[in-house]
Amino acid sequence: MTTMTGPTPVTGSVGTAHTRVEGREKVTGAARYAGDIPYAELAHGWLVLSTIARGRIRSVEADPVLAMPGVLAVLHHGNAPRVNADYTGLLGRPDPTVAVFQHDRVPFAGWPVALVVAETSEQAREAADALVVRYDEEPHDVAFFAGHPGSYTPENGRAQPETSKGDIEAELAASAVVVDAEYTTPQEHHSALEPHAAMARWDSGRLEVVDSNQGSTWVAEELAKLFSLDPSSVRVRSEHVGGAFGSKGVRPHQVLAVMATTVLHRPVRVVLTRRQLFSLVGYRSPTAQRVRLGADADGRLRALDHEALSLTSKVYEFLEPSAAVGRVMYDADAHHTVNRVVALDVPTPTWMRAPGAAPGSFALECALDELAEKCGMDPIALRARNEPNAGPVSGAPFSSRNVLACFQEGARRFGWADRDPRPGLRREGRWLLGTGTAAATHPSGVAPSTASVTAECDGTFTVRITAADIGTGARTALTLIAAEALEVEPERVRVRIADSDFGPAMVAGGSMGTRSWAWAVTSAVRELRERLVPGGGIPPEGITARSNTTEAVGALPMLERHSFGAQFAEVAVDETTGEVRVRRMLGIFAAGRIVNPLTARSQLVGGMIWGLSMALHEEAVRDQASGALVGADLAGYHFAANADVPLVEADWVDDPDEEDPVGGIKGIGEVSIVGAAAAIANAVWHATGVRHRHLPIRPDRVLLAGAATA
Amino acid sequence: MREFGYQRVFDVPGAVALGADPEARYLGGGTNLVDLMKASVERPALLIDVRELPLDRIESTDDGGLHIGATVTNSDLAAHPEVRRRYPALAQAVLAGASGQLRNMATVGGNLLQRTRCAYFTDPARPCNKRNPGSGCAAVKGEHRNHAILGATEHCVAVHPSDMSVALAAFDARVTYETATGPGELPLTEFYLPVGDTPHLETALPPGALITGITLPPAPVAATSRYRKVRERASYAFAIGSVAAALDVQEGAVREVRLAFGAVASRPWRARAAERALTGAPATAEAFAAAADAELAAAKALPHNGYKVTLIRNLVVAVLTELTEEAAR
């Protein structure tokens, strides 16, 4: 037995910059990802996807392929194990896309039709290439456009599709200034650097899955339900994750690996290819949005109407809530927001970094800029004039709202005061220069989680929580949070995450991870410290305390809890070639208490760069004839390259919340992509005098718009 | 991906002997071929690695030109002092392509023979006359924002992706090659075949020919030359339009001009009509624009690529104006 000494005063935990605790492992390649880990007898699955967008599978001609070298099995709808997809999981009903090989219908191009399993991945791939699948093709509808006759407003569920107060038409009619504009954003993909990969095997009656995901208990529970297993007999781990952004939940790769290991009685790994990611793991729906703003001459909003249309697949209803940003950002006498959807013969979209807020803020924050122009007001002054003191729709108070402080600090650092608001005036050689700004916001929610903390007999502490570090630095943040709560040096704290055996916890998503996990960890620490008597002994197995925040989360007062920010961008535009270059970006955020400034800054800068990419580059294009994507790989799908990314600075203002049981920690994962594209589009207007309401702002669009105005 | 053999060769006769096998492919840097193999667009039985061949030098020719070996890497080509001094647009064109890592691998021979980036070509599930003759062209009615405005037919509207070859076309480069029956040579402007109804036949190289190098004839005008490329991001993307130009202005009049366009046709497009229109004309923006118009009169735009006509015209004016200013300095 070791003796517990009293807590030593600590410096260097929460609020101090800390490199990632697993950073060395990652940069030296020692960190193993789900696709890297060797297993004896491992077999490899290669997925075959439909080439048609709608119809039925007539035949899967497996026999010739089964005769190829190394091939062990070909799974398809005719022979695959049955699964049960009729359940409600943590986040609702499962997308039937995960219930692979259960019938012969093909609802979109890129639907899983067969899995070839072989001794090596090369053999599986060659056989998958050779597999002939015959279809009875049916006509498809993949065209997305505003006013699609199939558009509808979903029923009220967890998400509120429509909110309304006041008489929009009357207020618009009474407005001195009106903006009525349509905006579109294209289909966008997260396509994380590490593709989805899972190994599954049966081990002494337990199903073991080594995966890359955003929530291991979540995946374990869903696999248990799909395969009708006792939840305790499924263990899912996901030690390192190379990016996820909303795409890494329950996906076909885990289900396929489980099916194959069940059939073959040996470990099987399924790794998705880059192209497969484009149809199987979700994406951001394209949007068509209309914003109508009506204001008095002094900029005070009388009417705010935001209608957004997104698409979903015919097998599952996913709603991109673009119109929801205005419910938090701006009040108006008449206020209407609605998110509509149309079901097409396309893959199911999903959450992608700042769902709704990213495309919605593009439309709303550009419309605000247009309103500022029409009112002859500074865009920041316009926002200040319309700053609400309670939730515009909910009426609930804000836990803290420091968006104006962000604008103030941002304007000071960006040099906004010297800005001439008139467009098209500044030239440097072939480049026209302009600046723009936009607001950012993202909800900061929390969800129940469990955690345990063990005081080890060597004086260290072990935290166990089914958190996921999807590259954000969550493991490090939790180390700092635990160290602060324990009042010990972070070096004495070991945080183990991403193992479903640790018990349920919030997934890494919705900017809710750190806040939710921090609550569970600090609760467990509090419990542990009550049980540790200074000078008392610690048995060899240590002393463990557990927490479950379900009740505490339920008792949290209803407040509008959000992170906020102000985005600034300077661009250069060559109207003769259509090239747009961002010269600098500045984002100032009010995002609660910042746990680890180093990784926080990298999160914020990363989101801003993604916003730049969204503004200028990203766009997936669907071929209307085949219904499939064109160029679904990272050669065809462009995102910002290093050369596109200028000086990007992110910082934050104080955003305290003394009442908050989690010490004022908010989410920072998503807020920084919000508004970034709008700031850039507004800057392009300031440079050229042309409003670009369709993303991305491509050279051909700039060129044609410039030629039209010239 | 099909299983394949791999053979490294050390001399040219050994290479062409193996290259006679129609299922064999020469492997340069592999930066295009290997990608196409992964996509099952190329399914060779044998790769003949040519990088150890003694074709990795850049040498001055007796008449004052340059000979560039086929296995010279794109990086070495762009960095070579004589290339930069005598044919600056060539060095700029190479540097405007791909990325540092890719240019370190990519070879001159491979760059000439890289295939189109038409996304239907690289997706075996879609119709494509170039990949699968007679299956149709998905791009004509589909996605073709970066497809051809010059020299295309309804059988194929793809563009050649190489930046390097645009500068080479402007400088009258000749491609030298070796076959089992002896060496041969082709002017670059005849190296790529017209599209016609056979878009799958891309070059005039005899079957199994090994490219041994490129010869650049002396061209004093090339010392004042420039390559400008426009792409959908600042780097690491293929051109949506590019111009290689060389200009000699004497007393305000154009004495000699070279112009070639990239990303507008199935081959680098030597703009001879524009050159004719401009030779002897005053070196003014109006004359530059008129020359561009003379070449682009033949342009046929598809529904979504008409912007390229404006883009090329603007680029011609911009680049020639810059060269005029450069020459005046």
Ligand SMILES: Cc1cc2nc3c(=O)[nH]c(=O)nc-3n(C[C@H](O)[C@H](O)[C@H](O)COP(=O)(O)OP(=O)(O)OC[C@H]3O[C@@H](n4cnc5c(N)ncnc54)[C@H](O)[C@@H]3O)c2cc1C
């Ligand atoms: C992501 C990416 C971006 C790129 N961006 C650009 C760009 O912006 N601009 C641009 O111009 N290029 C770009 N490239 C293309 C790059 O320039 C070509 O891939 C490269 O030049 C090909 O050279 P290689 O030696 O690797 O050819 P390989 O891939 O080895 O071969 C290509 C073809 O040439 C044949 N071949 C090779 N050598 C010989 C020889 N000596 N004789 C006969 N046949 C031969 C091969 O059999 C094969 O058919 C890009 C490539 C990638 C992957």
Ligand code: SF4
């Ligand atoms: S443009 Fe040419 S390469 Fe592209 S699909 Fe048509 S035939 Fe194929």
